[in-house]
Amino acid sequence: MIGLTLGVAVLITVLSVMNGFDRELKNRVLGMIPQATVSSTQILTNWPELAKQIEGHEHVQGVAPFTQLQGMLTAQGQVAGIMVSGIEPEYEKKVSIIQNHMVEGSIDSLKKGEFGIVLGKQMTDAMGVGLNDNITLVLPEATPSPAGVVPRFKRFKVVGIFSIGAEVDSMMGYIALNDASTLLRLPDGAQGVRMKLDDIFLAPQVSQEIVRDLPGNFYASDWTYTHGNLFSAIQMEKAMVSLLLFLIVLVAAFNIVSSLVMVVTDKKSDIAILRTLGASPATITKIFMVQGTVIGVIGTCAGAILGIIAATSISGFIGWLNNTLGLNMFDAYFINYLPSYLRWQDVLVIVGLSLALSFVATIYPALRAAKIQPAEALRYE
Incomplete structure (x- = not known):
């Protein structure tokens, strides 16, 4: 029974953790990165019209322009690589969860010509900067000068800090869309538009449909290119x-079989006495099936209770352990904490299968007990 209890408890707990990773990937990581994008080989100066046209698709819930650039941030003697997105705050709120996870400042502070930047908390902590501090963005492009060819750089003011609790906190930043165009020496516009969909798994299909219906030279991309392997690995x-x-x-269910077989062997004489008193083979079968089923029910219910308690408290416990011991157990993962999401349908399936296995495990010992012959069993008593 202990084996069955532990098996059920561990199965519920581990499935809840895997469900947690699955949900956090969908809600947090895919809430920040583009679910699907439509881009062009030329700068889209007419992106508002393009966005309005794309919003007409039945699966598109929001559209926002973007311009992406890579660079390095420097401050307080620290250097870190970063992926910067030029955005329009009003539109970005329709496709991203960033506004819901701002811990300081706001993305509304990103205004044309003011060169403000919004960074993740992991990045600001690593760089030793805070709200309203200055930080320098260095681009991997050379600019001729009297002193020779030097990298292009620009000083930004930190106007917002977000915390998603995922890898994006240390690798993504946001600036105003027009500031991104200025840095890249491009006309005011966008490299493309990103979309939020009602079903993320339709991203490849929807993005291709949209590109097919648009006039001009457009190409599509979606989250399956960037994080598809991670999602498949989790599944x-x-x-x-x-x-x-x-x-x-x-295996725990088979332990019930062996336990009941041992009981049948040990209670042979008692079974024989019951038979001589008039108990039928069917009655003997029922006795042992009920006994085995009770063991299965108690073990399964105890395991389910332990599993539910563990699944609902494991995130807090691991977080406390990390803080107490000064560890970071999830530094190599796409989120920096242990998520847990208890799905009651999983609990019902696990409990149902465990009870079914426990019941099936009683059949052989019960039938063996029913076949005991009274005369044979009592011969040497």
């Missing part, structure tokens, strides 16, 4: 871990 790990843990539950 595969979830399936494999579930299979392995289910095998643990299966």
Whole structure:
């Protein structure tokens, strides 16, 4: 029974953690990066008209312009690489969750010509800067000068800090769309538009449909190119871990078989006495099936309770452990904490399968007990 209890508890807990990773990837990471984009080989000076046209698609919930550039940030003697997106705050709120995760300042502070920048908390902590501090963005482009060829750089003011709790906190920054064009010495406009969809799994299909219907030279991209492998890996790990843990539950169910077989062997004389008193083979079968089922029900219910408690508290416990010991167990992952999302349908499936296995495990010992012959069993008593 202990094996069944632990098997069910661990299965519920691990599945909840895998569900948590799956949900956080969808909600946090895919809430920040573009779910789908439509870009052009030329700067889109008419992007508002393009955005209005794309918003007419049935699966598109929001559209926002963007211009992306890569560079390096320097401040307080620290240097870090960064991916910077030029955005229009009014439109960005329709496609991104950034506004909901601002801890200081606001993306509305990004205004044309003021050269403000919004950074993640991990980045500002690493660079030793805070709100209203200055930071320098260095672009990988050379500018001729009397002193020779020097990199292009621009000083920005930190006008906002966000914290998603994911890898984007240390690698992404936001500036005004027109400031991005100025840095790249391009006309005012956008490199492309990003979309928020009602179903992220339709991103490849929707983006291709939109490009096909647009006049001009456009090309599409979507989140499956950047984070598709990560999502597939999580799904595969979830399936494999579930299979392995289910095998643990299966082994625990077979332990019920061995336990009941030992009981049948030990109670042979008692079974024989019951038979001589008039108990039918069917009655003996029912007795042992009920006994085994009760063991399965108690073990499964205890495991379910333990699993639910563990699944709902493991995030807080691991967070406390990290803070107490000064560890960062999830530094190599796309989020910096352990998520857990308990799905009741998973609990019901696990409990149902465990009870079914427990019931099936009682059949062989019960039938074996029913076949005991009273005369044979009592011969040496």
